[in-house]
Amino acid sequence: MKDKKHIKQTWLERLMVRRDGHMENVKKFGRRNKQFGIPTIVVSAIVGSAVFATLGESDMVGLQIAAGILSLSGAALSSLQTFLGYDSLSEKNHAAAAGYSRLISEVEARTLLDKPDDEEFVTDFVDRMNTLIADSPPLPTSALGKLKGLGDSSATA
Numbered sequence: 001m002k003d004k005k006h007i008k009q010t011w012l013e014r015l016m017v018r019r020d021g022h023m024e025n026v027k028k029f030g031r032r033n034k035q036f037g038i039p040t041i042v043v044s045a046i047v048g049s050a051v052f053a054t055l056g057e058s059d060m061v062g063l064q065i066a067a068g069i070l071s072l073s074g075a076a077l078s079s080l081q082t083f084l085g086y087d088s089l090s091e092k093n094h095a096a097a098a099g100y101s102r103l104i105s106e107v108e109a110r111t112l113l114d115k116p117d118d119e120e121f122v123t124d125f126v127d128r129m130n131t132l133i134a135d136s137p138p139l140p141t142s143a144l145g146k147l148k149g150l151g152d153s154s155a156t157a
Contacts, residue, residue, distance in 0.1 A: 004117065012107055014152050015129070019100035021143025022136065025093035033086035036077055043074035089137060096136035103129060130154075 002010075050067035106125070110117065133154055139147075147154075 008107060008111065008117075010150060011129075012104060014147060014150050015100050015104045015107070017143050017146045017150065018133070018136070018139065019097045019104065021139040021146075022093040022097035022100065024140050024143065025137065026090050026097065028140070029086040029090035029093065032084070033081070033090065036081035036084070036086070040074055040077040040081060043070050043077060047071045047074055092137045096132065099132045099136070103132070 047067050047070045050063055050070065103125070109115075110121075
C-alpha cells in the first residue's frame, strides 16, 4: 500500500497536469479566436472604406461587387467565430485551470503547515476534485497521456 506522502504527491502531480493542460487550451483557443477575429475586423474595415469610395459612383461596378463579396465574407467569418465559440472555450478552460490552482495551493499549504489530513478533509477534497474534473472542458491529448502515465483512471477524452 502506498503511504500518505506518496499519494499526496501523486494528487499534486495530477492536479498540476490538469491545470497545465487547461492553460494549454486557453492559449490554443485564444489564438484561434484571434485567427478569426483579426480577419473579420480587416474585412469589415475594407468593406466600409469601399462602400464610402463607391457612393454615388455608378461607373465603379467592379468595386461595388468586390465590396459586396467582402461584406458577405466578413459576415461569414463573424458568424463562424461566434459559432465556434473559441472565446468561451478559452474562458471555461481558464476557470478550470484556476480551480486546479486553488486545489494545488490547498494541498501545498496543508503540507507546509504540517496539518494532518483527517477523513473529513480528504472526503471533501476528493469530492471537490471530482466535481472540478466532471465540470471542466476536455483536456488536450498531451495532458491525457501524462495523466494516464500517472495512473489516473479518470483521464479520458
